Amino acid sequence: MPHDPVYLDHAATAPLRPLALTAVTEQLARGGNPSSLHRPGRAARAVVEQAREDVAAALGADPVEVVFTSGGTEADNLAVQGLYRHRRGADPRRRRILVSSVEHAAVADTVEWLAAHEGAEAVWLPVDATGRVDPETVRAELAREPEAVALLAVMWANNEVGTVQPVAELAALADGFGVPFHCDAVQALGSVPVDAHLPGLTTLAVSGHKVGGPVGAGALVAGRTAGLEPVQHGGGQERRLRSGTLDAAALAGFGVAAGEAVAEREHEAARLAALRDRLVAGVRRIVPGAVLRGPEDREHAGTRLPGNAHFTFPGCEGDSLLFLLDGAGIASSTGSACHAGVPRPSSVLLAMGLDEATARGAQRFSLGRTSTDADVDALLAVLPAVHERALRAGLSGAA
Template sequence: MPVYLDHAATTPISAPALAALTSALGRSGNPSSLHGAGRRARATVEQSRETIARAAGAHPTEVVFTSGGTEADNLAVKGLFWARRAADPRRTRILVSTVEHAAVQDTVEWLAHHEGAEAVWLPVDETGTVSLDALSRELDDGGADSVALVTCMWANNEVGTVEPVAEVVALAAAHGIPVHSDAVQAFGSVPVNFKDSGLAAMSVSGHKIGGPVGVGALLLGRDVTLTPVQHGGGQERKVRSGTLDTAGIAAFAAAAADVTANLAAESRRIAGLRDAVIAGVGRVVPEAVLRGVDPAVNPGGRLPGNAHFTFPGCEGDSLLFLLDMAGIESSTGSACTAGVPRPSHVLLAMGLDEETARGAQRFSLGHTSSQADVDAFVAALPQAHARAKQAGMAGHVSSIQTASTR
């Protein structure tokens, strides 16, 4: 049985979510229909909306269902930009951290290329924490009147750094600027409360917390104006049209209720396993470097299930495949950019050079993880690392020899 250490990409569906999914799949009915089957489907959707709202610290009317985190990010960033610019044409700047998920980064870049937006990239430090000083300068000196929105993730999907969202919101609120946060990695791992956060919009996803793939939500403040990205039947406050996935929504709600009911204890358990991974890697491969916030220094500054390293002298892809052959499933970074032969933009933003960044490996734990998984991984790592390093060095020598013959 393989050891699964890629929960940040997707985590196995939980038992309550699976039960809710299979039960709802056995019933028919479009939740927008007025007959009995439709009303029953609508009741399931609205009960699920209330459940997710409780789990996320929101009002039920603030839960806008989407197909997942990527759609929620697109809807928030595009919708806020268009609405804010329509209200004041001067508002063309988007302040965004350099370590955002591709769903946010690519959306901002699309708006810059096609809609006249100006992307202002906020730097991060060596742990991946966004610079509040840089944000403050852009708001004070750069001209707050020209800012459409600020977007800053709650926690980084690669290195696990928890961002200072409260401070970001406070700085933006002083100028009346809305803030969106991609909380896909944070929700279900650390305490997240939409109401207390002061955010205008917040993205969450089902399959990161034990729900099915293909369902998520945008938490959207009741007084926030958003321009729709897609048009149709006017479902979901007329900002996200489309027939709702009743079964997926029911399973998402079941997963949300399950993961938040025991969040503190489960986070401590998973953090203990993460610390065992960090200690084990340090013991068997001392040259490996932990990236992101050191939980021994700042326990709350890193997601409980995230351990991210760079391994000098070896390619991350090589290490991934060698670990996979040994029955250990990990990742080189974001699964959404898997297969793209380039170093992580997150690590580059943190100040790493390309060669170092290419040696990245992320080990992420979740609700099915155990100490036995950690032990199996630590036992398999030395040989996989040695072989990956040998392959990396051989490739480096080969490239030098090839270059010298040209």
């Protein structure tokens, strides 16, 4: 068993970067309310605006377009609810929300809530076996009733299986039909090129702790002409779209982390893709029945996040694998939810065509800035025994 825990769950949260930690602690020591007009308040405001410039530069956006939030979930909620209410308020026919069937819960649950409480019609866009949305499917849905579409929502890259979506094509389609397009780019920032100014892209959500910033800081990039209704009300901060006192310390760390992540992206993507390929080859060698889910990305063409390796292990319960790996010093993830102690299959894997039993055997290994060859070696060293024990345990509830 490794003496130091091996962290293979960077998709959940990345370790805090040293410079981000310094930025956070320095601002915590200074204090100040960014909305105050006295000297400490102006100093805190300067920290916030520097962070806004840093995040904007990382995303190819203008600083005025960056609306700070508490994280990706709030940014997604502001975009989906805000766009829907604005669009339907302008034309009551606009009730249809076109949304991919592999979205993060921050988007999917928001759409379901709007359908249950505000008259929205959720149109779940299918995906292929790799988790990719077909632009032609989107085109057909947009063309079917363009006057009734409130918005399109498709993530940049999937948080479970790592599939990178054809965002530029989808944005162009939305632009052609005059439909707002929201994109959750939480997993994409720092891993693949992200451009907030793609023609047709209306709003873009990101989160600080996925790139080595602190938890509690995120942003929604919303162009000057994006029609959004605010989700919360108060002091009118952030263009009156997101009221509330800004956390200058967390935002300082977010800005530093975003800048570093983008600056090192090209080199890190190549390094992590090679490390991922080594991990994938090793798992396949040790457990021949394990199946990689999502695109192969053998030529590193960018169809899959460079640090993502997601497998299903037939006959195993994902939670069993997770806890056995954790006991062996390896931190991983199932990528699925567990409700009331009952294992549930991932909705992403079900949307990709897997049956429930197969989907329940999921395990995600996600690499990041601190990942090394030694981490992969440690996983491969313990996996045979872990897999054998998980197989013996079988699927809970199975006959």
